Amino acid sequence: MTNRDRIHCEEVIAHLLAYLDGEIDAEKRRQIDHHLEECRACFSRAEFEKALRQKVKQLGHEKSPHSLQKRLKGLIDRF
Amino acid sequence: MKMDRSVREPLLAAVPSLRAFAISLCGNVDRADDLVQETLLRALANIDSFQPGTNMPAWLFTILRNLFRSEYRKRRREVEDADGSLAESLKSHPEQMGRLEMREFRQALAQLPPDQREALVLVGASGFSYEEAANICDCAVGTIKSRVNRARSRLAKLLAIDGIEDFGPDEATRAVLEDQKT
Numbered sequence A: 001m002t003n004r005d006r007i008h009c010e011e012v013i014a015h016l017l018a019y020l021d022g023e024i025d026a027e028k029r030r031q032i033d034h035h036l037e038e039c040r041a042c043f044s045r046a047e048f049e050k051a052l053r054q055k056v057k058q059l060g061h062e063k064s065p066h067s068l069q070k071r072l073k074g075l076i077d078r079f
Numbered sequence B: 001m002k003m004d005r006s007v008r009e010p011l012l013a014a015v016p017s018l019r020a021f022a023i024s025l026c027g028n029v030d031r032a033d034d035l036v037q038e039t040l041l042r043a044l045a046n047i048d049s050f051q052p053g054t055n056m057p058a059w060l061f062t063i064l065r066n067l068f069r070s071e072y073r074k075r076r077r078e079v080e081d082a083d084g085s086l087a088e089s090l091k092s093h094p095e096q097m098g099r100l101e102m103r104e105f106r107q108a109l110a111q112l113p114p115d116q117r118e119a120l121v122l123v124g125a126s127g128f129s130y131e132e133a134a135n136i137c138d139c140a141v142g143t144i145k146s147r148v149n150r151a152r153s154r155l156a157k158l159l160a161i162d163g164i165e166d167f168g169p170d171e172a173t174r175a176v177l178e179d180q181k182t
Helices: A009-020 A026-038 A040-059 A066-077 B005-013 B015-026 B029-045 B056-075 B085-089 B094-099 B102-110 B114-125 B130-137 B141-158 B171-181
Strands: none
Touching: A009 A026, A009 A040, A009 B141, A026 A040, A040 B015, A040 B102, A040 B114, A040 B141, A066 B005, A066 B015, A066 B029, B005 B015, B005 B029, B005 B056, B015 B029, B015 B056, B015 B114, B029 B056, B056 B130, B102 B114, B102 B141, B114 B130, B114 B141, B130 B141
């Protein structure tokens, strides 16, 4: 990668959410991939964003309490 | 007569993410559970109008959201942090994220504006595409994307991650970058 292809931290942070969503073009992805290999700070930020997404995802997978499950199954079985 | 499994199973499978969505809307677990129950009641009452093979979770989320908007919104209470103690307790460094307790994360989530929280939970927790979430919220896809991005940025700020100042290169990295420029 030439110096001209390099991008700076500000640009990486600006595109980070789109990068993690897979919504940037191949060239920009390559530049960010390369930047993250070299920049510990931006790598940390990307890891933080991934961890945050994982936490949000976890919300939708938390088991409902038994009492609610029982109540809803009873409800469904009445139909 | 027992309900067909092809209907019963998807209804029950949707409960955890419906519940997460309901909690994100009304901020109260007991009321969220009631909201989920009302949603299933409404869905069951109209189950004949549901077309098999179409997106049942999206249908259920739309019902839940409409119920909330018509019946619950007035009773919604915002989480307040008058003395700033909550914000103070949320401060952490990215390396601490792995240890971030779910309780703290929920507190930060509760501080997001309702429309951003709703969009984030639909896309991030319930797995809907931006297009599906836009249909559920009856708004444009771009609006949902913008709300999700703002929610993520706001969450990072609430967790004391303010952006480039916190994540810019450290001294050693900066020196290397400067060398490369010359």
